[in-house]
Structures are given as structure tokens and as C-alpha cells.
Amino acid sequence: MGHKMGRRWTWLIAGVALIVIGGLIAHLTQTAGGIRIEDVRFKGAKGNTMSALVYIPPGASAQTPAPGILAVHGYINSRETQDGFAIEFARRGYVVVALDQTGHGYSDPPAFANGFGGPDGLAYLRSLPFVDKANIGLEGHSMGGWTVLAAAAAMPEDYKAMVLEGSSTGAPFAQEGTPQWPRNVALVFAQYEEFSTLMWGVDRAKDVTQSPKLQAFFGSDAPVEPGKVYGDIAKGSARVLYTPAMTHPAEHISHEAIGHSLDWFARTLQGGTPRPASDQIWLRKEIGTLIALLGFVALLLGAFDALIAMPGFAPLAAPAGAVPADEPPPSNGRWWTAFWLSALIPVLTYYPALALGGTVVKPSPLWPQGVTNQIVVWALVNAVITLALMRFAPRRPHRTGLLVPTILIALGTVAIGYLALVIADLAFKIDFRFWVVGLKLMSGKQWLMFLIYLPPFLVFFMVALHVLHRNFSRPGIGCVRHAATLAFALSSGFIILVVLQYGTLWLTGKLFNPLPDPGFVPLATIVAIQFVPLLAAVGVVAAHTFRRTGSSLPGALICALVVTWYVVAGTATQAVF
Secondary structure: OOHHHHHHHHHHHHHHHHHHHHHHHHHHHHHHHOOOOEEEEEEEOOOOOOEEEEEEOOOOOOOOOEEEEEEEEOOOOOOHHHHHHHHHHHHHEEEEEEEEOOOOOOOOOOOOOHHHHHHHHHHHHHOOOEEEEEEEEEEEEEEHHHHHHHHHHOOOOOOOOEEEEEOOOOOOOOOOOEEEEEEEEEEEEHHHOOOOOHHOOOOOOOHHOOOOHHHHHHOOOOOOOOOOOOOOOOOOOOEEEEOOEEHHHHHHOOOHHHHHHHHHHHOOOOOOOOOOOOOOOOOHHHHHHHHHHHHHHHHHHHHHHHOOOHHHHHHHHOEOOOOOOOOOOOHHHHHHHHHHHHHHHHOOOOHHHHHHHHOOOOOOHHHOOOOHHHHHHHHHHHHHHHHHHHHHHHOOOOOOHHHHHHHHHHHHHHHHHHHHHHHHHHHHHOEEOOEEEOOOOOOOOHHHHHHHHHHHHHHHHHHHHHHHHHOOOOOOOOOOHHHHHHHHHHHHHHHHHHHHHHHHHHHHHOOOOOOOOHHHHHHHHHHHHHHHHHHHHHHHHHHHHOOOOOOHHHHHHHHHHHHHHHHHHHHOOOOOO
């Protein structure tokens, strides 16, 4: 009895421990040396609410103002995505405003409005009494580059230097660059950028040095030489290109890319604290929030175990295992057929379904998030296909008549996870994240969007996990093998897609494009990276809850709640809601 009681609390204790340990590592890293972080909201020029994290180095005051930097993330990211830059800037004595673009994070929608929020962000940075207004830098990754370019265009005398990470001047969203505008620019453009055609008009990012657009920007009649400073820093016309060997999303989690920005601001701004560009600690914070993210998954499993042991939920517990012990195992060929159908159908429909969603479900006040709309269409397409194939899956007994307690235990489990994130935010000023995967608290408006987007995700997970269990939740399978089977059945297709796409990019300099629109695939491929850990986690939760209940429904409800929360809080809102 005591052994069973101990096992009941194992996942819960592990989850709490991981969140606390990861949170402490992250907090101590981002506040190293006395840095303070403030979560702020401020009004933009049009009365819109903007959100930012402000990193304040020790010693910055109205009497001794410090240089300031506006740091901005890219499309469908948020202010925390730039934390590597923000931490290192602050360690070198810069006040940093890490901005949520309009329609991202906690800044009011719509996305793309008001210069992406750049002018409002720069105005707010300059309003801080402890910022040296004669030494202002601008840094932006991807669409964040267009954000800081909008700020530079609106306030051309109010900054001194700029770093563009994986971004560009000119079309499609910025003022055209010249040898004189914007001021003192370092361009970090990776050799394996997915958006080289969109940004600099070259098919392969390695050829960016030969881009006519870039040469005109640098005032050069010949290919631009990486590392060479063109123009004059004193006159504000300096230009330099860096070409690290990495991809677009890797630029904001790279010692090299961050190091280039540190070096450029050390050369162009005055008042910072001298520190070698190689001296970087930000990765500890990323590891800390990764540990906390893993703790969140463990916490969900533990919360479910704790709740199902309560009297009100005891009827949900499977009395004698998830499946009958005398059921014959499936044939080897049938098992592998089901596995590869489960893995490949979602990925084969991925690009076409997202393209369809972008065409037929435009952002509107009812469905305000463009990328979420695309993912919803993909989910519903796969639900229909799975329903059509369901009759080929093995039939298994399933439990009925327990709908109300099943709904309540799912809500309770996710509520405990959400509460853990609330506490982590209050105690450590973090969310749960690693690289492009981030789980954030929802704003009031995002809660309403969550309710709108939840039903289609419920349909998808109820259908998909029901069939998944019919195919793979068989007698005698161990818990680790069970979880691994479901995790790989769901995520293997996307692992293959990501490996093929980035292998092709590495070998040829370009992603392969199965669709006629050349601009669609790069963003969709970057989004696909997130499907790998997300669907793997779904498989783990699904296996765990099925083993406890003999039903696919609890796991389906939990996964629908968490995935809807994850998507709604982490993407852009293009329509006013």
C-alpha cells in the first residue's frame, strides 16, 4: 500500500522539483550581477497597450543614465525569445526593452500595425529616466528587424546604431536602405537562412554577398566582404555583414550571432561595461527554462495521478489494466502499417492543409489568429482522414458513462499546470520554454480566443488518440515502451520532414518546396520544428492517462486544453478581437 502511495506522488514531486530547479537556474542567470527585470505595460501613440520586459543593469539611474537597446523578436514569437541578447546586453551595462510586437505576446493586436510597435517601443525606451538618450541601439531578429527599422524611420535622430539579425531593409515591410540610412548597421545573415529570397533577393543565403540590394545598401559596386566595415561609424554610415553558418531560427540561440551584436554595440555606443563578446552566460537561462518545461510535463502526469486517487475520481481508474490480458497481439505487418500511417499522414497533409487554411480561413474578429487557423485546418483534415481509417483499427473495449468526472479531472490537471506557470512567473519571471518552443500565460483576450479555438482541437485529439490507442495500446506493453510508441507514432513524420528539409538546405542552400508559393514553405517548416516536441509530449500524456483509466478520453481532453493554450498564447493575432 505504501509503495503504491509513494508511486502516486512520484511524478508530482519530480515535476515540482524540476520547475523549482529550472526556475532558480533561469532566474539567477538573468539577474546575474544585480540586473533587475520589470514586466511593463505602456500606451502606444494610438492608445494601444504594449508589453515589454525591461532589463535594468545595476548603477543605471537618473543621475548616471545607461545606454539603452530596444530588442525585438520575430514573427509568431514573443519578448522572451530575445532573452539571450537581453541578458548579455544588460550584463554589459545597457538598459534593454525586450518588446512584444503588436499582436504578439501581451501587446494589443493587430499584428503588423503601427510599425509593428517599433516606434512605440523606441519612444518608451527614451522616456525612461535612467537611459542615456544619446546612446540608443536597436536590435531585431527577422520581423523584429522590420520593427526596429520602422522605429528608425519614424525617429531618425533618436538612435545611434542597429543590429539586424536575419532581417533586411526594403521590401516587403521596411523602408529601403541606403548607404546613409539607417545609422551604423550590422547585418547578421546566416549562411543557411530560410528567407534569403524574401529578404535580399537571392536563392541561396550563402550568395547574399552578391545581392544587388545588399550591395546598394552598403554602397559597394562589388560583392560585400563579410567582417569588413564599410562607411564611417562617426558619420553614422557604417555597415558590416556577418555570415555565421546556421539557420534563421538558430540566430537567436547562438553565441556567435549574439557575440556579433555585442561587438557592434561596443564599437558604436558609449557608456557600456567592457566585457569580451565571448563571455556569455545566457545559455544557462535557456537550460533552466527547458528543465522547467520538462517539469511541467511531469507535473501534468503527477497531477493526474494525484487527482485520480481522490474519491470523486476513483471510478475512472481502470480496475484491471487498460486492455484485456488475453487479447492476441497484432501481426507485425499490421502494427508497422498502422505506425507509418500514423506518422506519415499528418506530415504529408501538413503543407497542403496549412496552405488551404491560409487561403480559406483568413484572420477575422471570430478567428483572429492566422497561423492558428492554418493549424486548425490541418487538425480537422487529419481528424476526417483518421475517422475514415478507423474501421481498419483493432476493436477494443472502451469505458463509457464517466464523461463528467473525465472532464473535471482533465480541467483539474491542466489547472494545476497553469497555476505552476503563474507561480513560476511571479517567483522567477520566466515562462516554460526552449528555443522556439515556449508555453506562456494567456492574457484576457487570449483566454477568449482559447475558448474559440478549443472545439476543433478537441475533435482532433478525441479522434486521433482513440484510434492511436486502438492500434498501439496492447496487452503486456511496458509503460516506457508504451509512451515511446505513441510519442514516435505522432512525431516521427515531423522528425523526418525537418531532417529532410534541413538536410536539403545544408546540401543545396535551399529548402525543397512542394508548393507553388515560394514564400510559404520557409515559415511553415520553422513552425514544423515545434510539432516534434509537442506531439511527442502528447504521446507521453496519452499513454500515461490511458494506462491509469483504460480510456483515451482523459488524455485527449488534457492534450486539447494544453495544445490550444500553447498555440493561442504563442502566436500572432492579426485581427482585432
